[in-house]
Amino acid sequence: MALKTEWKVGLFIVLTVLFILAGLGYMAYKKGIFQPENTYTLSSRTGDGLSVGMPLYFSGFKIGKIAELELSDKGMVMIKITVPTQHAKWIRSDSKFVLEKPLIGSPKFTVTTLNLSSPLLSPNSIATLKEVNDINDVIQMVQPILDQVAMITDNIERLTGSLADPKGDMNKILKHSEELTGYLSSKKSVLEMALGDEKSVQNIHASLQNARNITDQVGKLLKKTDEELYGKDGIIPLVIKILRELVTNLDKIGKTLDNVTKISSNTAEATQDLKLFRSEVDSTVNSINRLINELDKKIPFKSEPKIKLP
Amino acid sequence: MTTAIEQIGRSGMHAVRSFWDTLTFAFRILARMFDVRAYNSAVRMVLINQIYFTSVQILPLFLAVAVGFGAIVIGIIGQYLIHLGLFGYFGQLLMGFVVTEFAPFITVLLIALRSSSAVNAEIAVMKVNKELNTLHVFRIDVINYLFLPRILSGILSIVLLSWLFSIVVLVSGLIFSALLFDMSMNDYVTALLASAKFSDLIVMLIKCATMGFFIVMIPIRYGLRATDELTSIPVSVLHGMVNVFIAIMIIEVVSLIVVSLIEKFI
Numbered sequence: 001m002a003l004k005t006e007w008k009v010g011l012f013i014v015l016t017v018l019f020i021l022a023g024l025g026y027m028a029y030k031k032g033i034f035q036p037e038n039t040y041t042l043s044s045r046t047g048d049g050l051s052v053g054m055p056l057y058f059s060g061f062k063i064g065k066i067a068e069l070e071l072s073d074k075g076m077v078m079i080k081i082t083v084p085t086q087h088a089k090w091i092r093s094d095s096k097f098v099l100e101k102p103l104i105g106s107p108k109f110t111v112t113t114l115n116l117s118s119p120l121l122s123p124n125s126i127a128t129l130k131e132v133n134d135i136n137d138v139i140q141m142v143q144p145i146l147d148q149v150a151m152i153t154d155n156i157e158r159l160t161g162s163l164a165d166p167k168g169d170m171n172k173i174l175k176h177s178e179e180l181t182g183y184l185s186s187k188k189s190v191l192e193m194a195l196g197d198e199k200s201v202q203n204i205h206a207s208l209q210n211a212r213n214i215t216d217q218v219g220k221l222l223k224k225t226d227e228e229l230y231g232k233d234g235i236i237p238l239v240i241k242i243l244r245e246l247v248t249n250l251d252k253i254g255k256t257l258d259n260v261t262k263i264s265s266n267t268a269e270a271t272q273d274l275k276l277f278r279s280e281v282d283s284t285v286n287s288i289n290r291l292i293n294e295l296d297k298k299i300p301f302k303s304e305p306k307i308k309l310p
Numbered sequence: 311m312t313t314a315i316e317q318i319g320r321s322g323m324h325a326v327r328s329f330w331d332t333l334t335f336a337f338r339i340l341a342r343m344f345d346v347r348a349y350n351s352a353v354r355m356v357l358i359n360q361i362y363f364t365s366v367q368i369l370p371l372f373l374a375v376a377v378g379f380g381a382i383v384i385g386i387i388g389q390y391l392i393h394l395g396l397f398g399y400f401g402q403l404l405m406g407f408v409v410t411e412f413a414p415f416i417t418v419l420l421i422a423l424r425s426s427s428a429v430n431a432e433i434a435v436m437k438v439n440k441e442l443n444t445l446h447v448f449r450i451d452v453i454n455y456l457f458l459p460r461i462l463s464g465i466l467s468i469v470l471l472s473w474l475f476s477i478v479v480l481v482s483g484l485i486f487s488a489l490l491f492d493m494s495m496n497d498y499v500t501a502l503l504a505s506a507k508f509s510d511l512i513v514m515l516i517k518c519a520t521m522g523f524f525i526v527m528i529p530i531r532y533g534l535r536a537t538d539e540l541t542s543i544p545v546s547v548l549h550g551m552v553n554v555f556i557a558i559m560i561i562e563v564v565s566l567i568v569v570s571l572i573e574k575f576i
Contacts, residue, residue, distance in 0.1 A: 027503060030499070
């Protein structure tokens with residue numbers, strides 16, 4: 001029984017330990033712990049944001065890490081990075097090492113290689129680490145705004161100082177406003193507030209009354225003029241009527257003149273039509289006279305037409 | 311009022327004294343653990359028997375629990391992560407939660423329920439039956455013969471079984487991930503390896519060893535507190551188990567603080 005128990009316990013321990021070691025070994029192998037590594041040295045002006053164990057990314061993939069940080073005799077930060085040999089092909093002589101410091105989040109250590117046909121980076125050479133600092137960029141962009149904000153703050157400070165000062169401009173303005181509103185509140189109307197004198201207000205009222213009367217008179221006059229010009233017995237319909245008559249008479253004259261032409265060609269026979277012609281001419285002259293008389297009566301629009309006797 | 315304050319003070323002093331006695335006892339056991347002369351053939355025999363009772367006998371049940379819990383936990387975690395659109399964190403959750411937290415906790419619970427209570431009752435019965443006095447009369451060191459093998463067995467069992475639990479859970483996770491989430495073996499392994507850290511595994515190892523030490527040492531300590539009466543046996547087991555669970559919680563919290571400090575400063 002004792003041997004059986006010992007055997008079972010031994011088997012349990014051995015198998016479990018083997019499982020554990022196999023798991024750890026697989027994990028270590030997959031994580032590249034047993035792989036040979038290349039060590040490169042970089043120099044940087046500052047070690048701010050860098051830390052031992054910080055991963056190195058190439059195209060978003062972790063290909064190495066910072067193994068050591070030390071300060072050189074010249075005050076430069078020397079960064080030793082280890083990269084497994086399988087990833088060493090991504091690091092070339094013209095590769096750029098960048099430490100990105102985003103505004104939000106932790107810094108990121110990256111390497112970019114534009115030309116993969118360049119020679120591999122020698123472990124003995126010292127590359128330079130470039131720093132891209134979003135915070136500084138933002139500060140540079142924000143600095144003018146901050147200056148303006150500072151100016152605004154100064155102005156606000158001055159304003160508040162002026163407000164706080166009993167003899168300051170703002171207090172004077174407020175005092176004057178108070179006096180003005182007190183003065184205005186004692187007036188009966190807005191017009192009196194504006195003019196400051198009751199007599200002037202009365203004058204304005206009288207002027208407005210006169211203006212109203214004048215407007216009424218002008219209105220009446222315009223109405224009358226309209227009636228005289230465009231009314232049933234106005235000038236314009238009369239002129240139109242006379243002009244129509246004139247046109248009719250002129251037609252007649254034209255016909256008569258034709259007859260006269262005939263008569264002149266036949267003088268002997270035409271003498272009998274002269275009487276008729278004479279009467280037509282008289283009629284026309286009379287119409288024109290009448291028109292002239294009417295016009296003379298109407299213009300210049302006298303209220304009572306007067307007939308000027310010869 | 312004065313009596314109440316006195317009672318609080320008495321309870322506080324009792325708690326501090328008890329805690330100090332437990333620590334003193336723990337240091338005595340630790341000191342003996344590193345003394346090679348303590349490991350004679352009788353002690354080795356008891357140690358093997360204790361490992362057999364604590365680890366080997368429980369193995370079928372333990373493996374079944376590991377497979378079952380692994381499938382359930384991985385299924386639930388995976389479903390939630392898919393629902394939240396965070397399946398990319400599957401590996402981190404498996405390593406950070408299942409392996410380093412869940413596996414030791416379940417293992418410690420199982421061992422505490424099965425073995426700690428047994429050790430507590432065993433020591434209490436020996437105390438009531440005055441077997442400890444008999445051993446003392448025969449000049450047999452009870453620490454070497456009784457306590458050390460049991461505590462060593464506890465440490466070894468918790469460490470080995472926790473790792474075994476993790477391995478079984480991860481293997482069952484591989485199978486269930488393929489079945490439930492159509493995840494390839496390569497993706498699964500890559501996700502796990504990306505999240506695995508040796509520092510976490512070392513902390514897990516230390517945590518398991520510490521838990522193994524205390525979940526056996528505390529029941530022994532409370533077993534020794536049993537009086538000559540048989541009724542004191544269940545009382546000592548009750549107090550012992552309650553303190554075992556308190557110790558488990560304290561060790562869990564301390565380990566979390568240690569892990570966070572390691573991540574912060576290293």
